[in-house]
Amino acid sequence: MLMKRGVIEQRWSDGGESDSLAPRSSRREFFSCRRCAVECLVLAMLVSWAAVMCYLVADKYTECAASSGGRGFSYVNIRAWAGGLYWTAGRDGEVGVVHGRPHNSTWRMEEHEGGWFCLRHVSDLKLVEAIPSGGADSYSLRLRRYGCDSDAQRFKFQGKVLVFRLC
Numbered sequence: 001m002l003m004k005r006g007v008i009e010q011r012w013s014d015g016g017e018s019d020s021l022a023p024r025s026s027r028r029e030f031f032s033c034r035r036c037a038v039e040c041l042v043l044a045m046l047v048s049w050a051a052v053m054c055y056l057v058a059d060k061y062t063e064c065a066a067s068s069g070g071r072g073f074s075y076v077n078i079r080a081w082a083g084g085l086y087w088t089a090g091r092d093g094e095v096g097v098v099h100g101r102p103h104n105s106t107w108r109m110e111e112h113e114g115g116w117f118c119l120r121h122v123s124d125l126k127l128v129e130a131i132p133s134g135g136a137d138s139y140s141l142r143l144r145r146y147g148c149d150s151d152a153q154r155f156k157f158q159g160k161v162l163v164f165r166l167c
Contacts, residue, residue: 074108074109075106075107075108075109075122076106076107076108076109077101077105077106077107078105078107078119078162079101080097081160083099084099084100085097085098085099086098086099086100086101086102086105087105087107088102088104088105089104089121089123089124089143093126093142093143093144094140094141094142094143095128095140095141095142095143104121104122104123106122106123107119107120107121107122107128108120108122110148112148112154114156115156115157116154116155116156116165117154117155117156118148118153118154118155119153119155120148121143124143125146126143126144126145126146127143127144127145127146127147127148127153128141128142128143128144128153128155129141129142129143129144129145129150129152129153130152130153130164131144131152139164151165152164152165
C-alpha cells in the first residue's frame with residue numbers, strides 16, 4: 001500500500017467574490033435581546049417564588065406564635081397585622097396604637113382556663129380591660145385594676161384576631 005504526500009492549500013476570498021471555502025462564524029453573539037428577555041423572565045419567576053414562600057412561612061409562623069404558649073405566662077409586644085402599629089398605654093391609662101415600637105409596649109400574658117388570658121402592662125402592672133364607650137357595640141381598652149377577676153379583662157386568640165370576653 002502506497003501513500004502519497006501532498007500539500008493542502010486554503011483559499012480565502014477578498015470580499016468581492018463569493019467563495020464556498022470562506023470561513024463561517026459558528027459562534028452566536030454573546031448578547032442578544034431574546035436571551036436577555038428569557039433570563040429576566042426566569043429571574044422574575046425565581047424572585048416571585050421566593051417571595052410567595054417567605055409569605056407562606058411567615059403567615060404560618062405568626063399563627064403558631066400567636067396561638068402557642070403553655071408556660072403560664074409570657075411577655076409580648078402586640079403589633080397590628082398591617083401598618084406596623086404597636087399597642088401602648090398612655091398616661092391616662094388608655095390603650096392606643098403608635099407607629100414603631102415605643103419603649104413601654106411590653107405586655108405580660110397571664111393564662112387562665114380555656115385558652116383565655118389577661119394582658120398586664122409591664123411598666124405599671126395594671127391589666128387591660130374592655131370598657132363600653134358610647135355606642136352599643138363600641139369598646140375602648142384601658143388599664144384599670146391589678147387583679148384579673150373580671151370577664152372584661154379576659155382575651156383569647158381566634159386565628160389572628162384578639163377577642164375579649166364579656167358576660
